[in-house]
Every structure is written in C-alpha cells, then in structure tokens.
Amino acid sequence: MECSVAIQVLPMDSASDEDTIRVVDAVIAEIQKYDVNPYVGPFETAIEGDYDTCMEVLKKCQLVAAEAGCGQVMTYAKIDYKPNGAVLTTEKKVGKYHQGEN
C-alpha cells in the first residue's frame, strides 16, 4: 500500500445541511466503487491503494460533486505517499479502536 489519502469534500453552495449530505453521499458512493478500502469519518473519508488509483478517486470527487449540482466545491486532501515502501494502513492506525464492531 504505497499511498493513503484523506479526502474532505466541502460543497460551498449548499442550501441546507440536507443538501450538503446529499452531495457528500454522492461522492462517498463514488469512492465506494473503487477498491480503496474507504473509511468514512465525520469530517473526511480515508482511502488507500496504489498512487494512481488514489489520485483518480481524488479527481473524481470534484466531478461527482459537480454532477450532483454543486456549483463550487472545496476539497482538502492529505496525501501519504511512500514510493518505495508501504504507508501505515487504516487498519493498523485505527483497527484497535474498532474491535468488536461488525
């Protein structure tokens, strides 16, 4: 796992909280189509995988928000990239806090 990215999509012209949720839901549904082990949190979604796939997913987020009717979207991304190694996985970072779930 050479890359992990935390993606926070912020629709800037939402009319309401429900509208924000609708746009973010569309983005998360798109992220879930990829094999990137999405971990959804209250502020952002973390993904992991090879670099090109992570960048493809990151690019798609804005396009999906636009398709969902968003006239302006701000996206904040935190990228962990280790070209010759493995980044810490989501499981390694937070798995211990989710024991007993599922």
Ligand SMILES: Cc1ncc(C[n+]2csc(CCO)c2C)c(N)n1
């Ligand atoms: C990519 C991405 N993932 C999660 C959030 C955080 N978030 C904002 S609204 C909401 C509820 C969706 O039903 C969640 C989880 C975000 N902003 N962008």
